[in-house]
Structures are given as structure tokens and as C-alpha cells.
Amino acid sequence: MNTTRLEAFSDGVLAIVITIMVLEIKVPHNTEPAALVPLIPVFLSYLLSFVYIGIYWNNHHHMLHTLQRVSGSVLLANLHLLFWLSLVPFATGWMGQNHRAVAPAALYGAVMVMAATAYFVLQEQIIAAQGPDSLLRRAVGRDWKGHTSLTLYLVAMLASLRSPAIAQAIYALVALMWLIPDRRIERVLSD
Amino acid sequence: MNTTRLEAFSDGVLAIVITIMVLEIKVPHNTEPAALVPLIPVFLSYLLSFVYIGIYWNNHHHMLHTLQRVSGSVLLANLHLLFWLSLVPFATGWMGQNHRAVAPAALYGAVMVMAATAYFVLQEQIIAAQGPDSLLRRAVGRDWKGHTSLTLYLVAMLASLRSPAIAQAIYALVALMWLIPDRRIERVLSD
Amino acid sequence: MNTTRLEAFSDGVLAIVITIMVLEIKVPHNTEPAALVPLIPVFLSYLLSFVYIGIYWNNHHHMLHTLQRVSGSVLLANLHLLFWLSLVPFATGWMGQNHRAVAPAALYGAVMVMAATAYFVLQEQIIAAQGPDSLLRRAVGRDWKGHTSLTLYLVAMLASLRSPAIAQAIYALVALMWLIPDRRIERVLSD
Amino acid sequence: MNTTRLEAFSDGVLAIVITIMVLEIKVPHNTEPAALVPLIPVFLSYLLSFVYIGIYWNNHHHMLHTLQRVSGSVLLANLHLLFWLSLVPFATGWMGQNHRAVAPAALYGAVMVMAATAYFVLQEQIIAAQGPDSLLRRAVGRDWKGHTSLTLYLVAMLASLRSPAIAQAIYALVALMWLIPDRRIERVLSD
Secondary structure, eight states, rough: BBSSSHHHHHHHHHHHHHHGGGGOOOSSSSSSSSGGGGHHHEEEEEEEHHHHHHHHHHHHHHHHHHSSSSOOOHHHHHHHHHHHTTTHHHHHHHHHHTOOOOHHHHHHHHHHHHHHEEEEEEEHHHHHHHHOHHHHHHHHHHHHHHHHHHHHHHHHHHHHHHHHHHHHHHHHHHHHHHHHHHOHHHHHOOO | SSSSSHHHHHHHHHHHHHHHHHSSSSSOOOOOOGGGGHHHHHHHHHHHHHHHHHHHHHHHHHHHTSOOOOOOOHHHHHHHHHHHTTTTTHHHHHHHHHTTTTTHHHHHHHHHHHHHHHHHHHHHHHHHHHHHTTTHHHHHHHHHHHOOOHHHHHHHHHHHHOOOHHHHHHHHHHHHHHHOOOOOOHHHHHH | BBHHHHHHHHHHHHHHHHHGGGSSSSSSOOOOGGGGGGGHHHHHHHHHHHHHHHHHHHHHHHHTTTTTTTOHHHHHHHHHHHHHTHOOOOOOHHHTTTTTOHHHHHHHHHHHHHHHHHHHHHHHHHHHHOOOTOOOHHHTOOHHHHHHHHHHHHHHHHHEEEHHHHHHHHHHHHHHHSSSSHHHHHHHHHH | OOOHHHHHHHHHHHHHHHGGGGGSOOOOSOOOOGGGGGHHHHHHHHHHHHHHHHHHHHHHHHHHHTTBBBOOOHHHHHHHHHHHHHHHHHHHHHHHTTOHEEEEEEEHHHHHHHHHHHHHHHHHHHHHHHOOOOOOHHTTTOHHHHHHHHHHHHHHHHHHHHHHHEEEEEEEEHHHHHSSSOOOHHHHHHH
């Protein structure tokens, strides 16, 4: 089994996840410009999650690019990742509508921790499948970016107990960190 | 007609089915951590159905892989399967919101029976199209897994009359049984 | 421009149309089996529209298969078809929730008339693009099936003024007529 | 990295955006034909946005066709475009339900300005990636159509302060202007 259909299914799920999030931005009944003001935090949390899913899609794409054949365990690990990413719209909606509340900010971090862990598991499955000469292993190296993100999510979850705003700032920081294009895989591939 | 577009359409439908189920996990109005407690059964039934649809996607993929040409009857049998799978979000939502009720637990089983039967019909159509030397026939053999699942769904439906929890445990058991990667088709293909 | 991306986009839209219709079957608040009874007409109208969209997908697929290059006018005609098909969930929801009412039954027919007309326009655009030796022209011939459907939709719309049930029976009849696999294009292609 | 998966993801997002807009046309509770009258502006704004997304899909397709390899910056610019297009359903729903109100008509224009700007940025990224002999540069030339649209959106936003109807007429005019097939890229490609 090659990677084409796995990619197609993952693309489909990610495209739907990224798009149904917008349904959480409910059309207001009022028609004053002021009706949009309470939607600003909803909009910002949508933007944040859009960037996250976009980055996941991009990195997922590069990662699968290093793979020739899909084994059963890669398939399961991929489904596992999609499961946690499919919860992003829920976490986004809760945090966006209650941006000053502790629990929604913490839950957002929890979903991010689970998604990042699932991504890490998938990465390890692919590296294991590629054997000692793994292209992906060389590309990610010690994966400082993945580990830093995971640490920052945990810090943000703790911070949310004191200040949801700080937690949200950390989530935005991690997203920014990933927006800087990651050329590790591209570099190794072009060697 | 080759299988590419049939796969693309099926992938699309399954990706949407698996993702819109998450819309049944409604964002709570409350912001206490306790607001998540009533969502736990909703979450678990979502997880269960996510695994089911993921398994269907995977097996569907392997099954179509043994096919070169799509006939009109394969196409109809495939639509029939997608129809029953498209009802999974409804059954999941009803059971998740009423996990102690009899009828939702039984209906979930009924949808699973119909989906499994539709899968079986599709399988037989493909085997018939492949003729006496059918690769898929050799791969599935007597299909004990399919028959066991169907039996267990029926047992669970009966059990739900006494205890929805037992029915739900059986649904989870069947899902686990399928999560163990099925190498039958892969093995026959690599002969 | 070849047909690949046009097919991918159309498949995506049709897969979403066929799947979001299921959202009209609202999860009942009650947990008695009797809670499902009022959903039966909703379910049946979903089934009807599922069959219609499935048939459109299938025929659309065969039709585009006869085409090598996509011109601007084919692209517009295709968008036009997708537009009317995207209204099927709305018409289905209205008719399903009010199966004894006149206007919803008539509107369902009106959407079907528009979709069938749009399909016809697309067909003519493709035939024109293929020139005098058009493969599609030979395949559809005088297109009695398309014309019969259009006539029956109009009859059903009129009938709905007297009896929505008769209109709905006619819609079901047309769907059944199309479920019998249409081998015209396959036959001409295999000559 | 080639353009295939970028196109697949973009097609998926655009197919979902174009289809979930229809969910804003809520099924009325009443069954009189008159129940459809208040839906007419909702329907028209849906039609308008359907045409816009269809045109974006078409032009996006042609534009990516001129590209061989996808760089990190093209990928980001593409995500940026999809972000603004994903807000079209929200803007469409607000304007459709309040077609005589100023703010919704102005917001619709604002989303269009952002989407057009994002499209322009993506175009410039592709042109830069193609170097001095850029095929896309030759195809779009001075891009009078893009600049005219942007200007008209801004005019419409201003006009909406006086009359939302005039703004909406301008939006329809721009859509019509783009419906006339744009053969610039096709012409250059066939040279």
C-alpha cells in the first residue's frame, strides 16, 4: 500500500477540520458594527487554530513524503493523530467563546499536547519503518522543535491557572515558531 | 472505469462522516472544568465511532486494492455501504447523549448491522467480479471476523434491552478486534 | 487543462452535499423508540436524495470520462450543476420535516428540474466541445432518460398541488429508473 | 514538493467552504410558499458567494498550473488565501440575513478585499519563484482585472454606508466581470 490514499484521506479530514471551525463563529442577530466586537476573541482563536492545522497539514505532508510504503502501524498512528486534531474545533470554540476562563484555555493546551504526542508517535513509527538509515530521522534530528512545543504547551496549561491570557500568548508563540518554514526535511531530501 | 474516482469519492464521504461527528460534541456554555463531565459519554461514543469509521476506511481501501475495474453493481454496493455509514453520526449522537437509554444503544447496533451487511454485499460483488480465481476470496477466506462482528452486534442489540452498558462494551470489543491490523489481504497480495 | 482537478472538486462538493444532508436528521431529545417515528419521513427523504446525488455522481463521472480537455464553458456549466445540487439538502430537509405539505414537495421538484436542466446544459457543452464525432452524443443518443425524468419532475410538481404523496412517489420512481445501471456510455466506450 | 497535494488540500477546503454556506439557508418551520420569501436575499447572497468561490477555485487552478515546485512561502501564501476565503460563509450569512443593513454589506466587502489581497500576494510569490521569465507574469500582465476588483470592493464598502443595495450591486458586477472566462493564462500556456 502506497501513501497516496492515506494522504488523500488525511487531507480530506484536515480540510474539513480547518473549515468546520468557522461554523463556531456564529452569525450575529444584531446588525450594528458593535455586534462584531464580542466575536473578536472567537475570530482570534479561529485564526490560531487555522494556523495550527495548516502547519500540521504542511509538516504531515513533508513527513509522509519520506515514506514509500504504509504499514498497519503507520496507518493506526495516523488515525490517532487525526482523532486529536478533530477535537481542535471543539477546543477552539470553547476557548473562543470564553477567552477569560481557565478551563477552556487549559483544555486547548491539553488537546495540543495530545496532538503533538500523536504526531511524535507517528514520526517514530515512520522512522522505525525506514530502518537504521532513516531519512526522516536525519531530517528531524533530535527534534528540538517538537520537544520545545510540547514543553511550551505544558507551561501554558500551568500558566492558564493564573492567567488564561498568558496561556493564549504561549499558544500563539508556538504557532509563530512553526510558521517559520521548517526546511529540515527539504534539506535532507535535496542532499 | 478504474477505481481511482470511486476511492476518491468514498474517501471524501468517509472523511466528512468521521469529522462531522465531532459537531455532536456541543461546546458547553459553562466554563467550569465540571462542564466537561457530562460530555464524557459523548466523547467516548465519538471515539468509538471514529475507530469504526477509521477501520472501515482502512479495510475498504485494502478491498478496493484487489479490484481493477469498477462495474455498475460494485458502484451501487459501494453507495449502499456509504449510505449506512453516513448514519453513524446520528446514531453516535443519540447514544452519546443518552448512554443509559435502551433505544439509542440498540439503534447503534442496528446501524452497525446494516453497515456490516452492506460491506459484506460489496465484498461479494467484488469477489463475483473477480471470478473463480478471486484474490479477495482467498484473502478473506471464510471471513470469520466479519461473521463474528455481525453476531456480536446482534448479541449487543439484545443485551441493550437489559443493559445498554453491556451493549456498549460489546461495541468497543468489536472495534478493538478490528484494530489489530488485518494482514489477510496484504499477505495474499504479497504471495 | 485536463479533467482531473475538475473531477476532484466536483467529487468533493458532491461528497459534502451527500453527507451534510444527514445533519437534517436531528438527534431526538427523547430516548423512547417512539422518538424515531417522526423521523421516518425525514429518513426516507434523506434516502431519496442520497440516491439522487449518488446517481448524479456516477453519471457525472461517466460523462467527464468522455472528455479530454476542459474548456471555460464546460467549467462554468459544471459549477452551475453543482450549484443546484448544493440546494438538494435544503429541499430535502424542508420536505422531510413536512412531508404532507404542498410547497416543500413542489420545491423539491423545482430543484430537481433545475439540476436536471443544468446537467443537460453541461452535456450539450461537452458534446459541442467534442465536435460532430462526439462520443458522448453517440452514448446518450436522444437522451430519453433525461427527458423522461424532466417530464416526470414537472408532472410531480403539478401532482403535489393535489397530493404531496403522489409527487413523492414519482420522485422515488425516477430515482429507481436511474438506479438501473446506465450502460450507454460504457457500451459506446468499449466499441 | 510538487503541486498535487497543495491542490488537493485547496480543493478540499474550497469544496467545503462552497458547500457549508448552504447551511445558512435554514429550513423554514412554516410550509407555506410564502415561507420562502424571506429566504430570497439569503439565497441571492448564497448565489453571489458560490460564484465568487467558484471563480477563485478556477483561477487558483490555472495559477497553480503554471507552477512546478511549491516553496515554503507559496505554501504560506496559499494558506493565507484559504483563511480569508473560509470567512466567506460567515460574511455571506450575515449579509443574507440582513440585506438592508450597512455593517454586513461593508463586512462582505472587507472579506473580499482581504481575499483579493491574499490572492495577489500568492500570485506575486509564484511570479517571484518563477524568476524573470515568469509564465504567470506574462499571463496576468498588469493584472487590470485584479486591480479593478480591489478598487470596486473598496468603492462598494464606501457605498454601503449610503446604500447596502448599491454595494451589493457592485459585488454582483465584479462577480459577473470574472464569470467571463479569463483566457490570459490559457493563451500564454498554449503559445
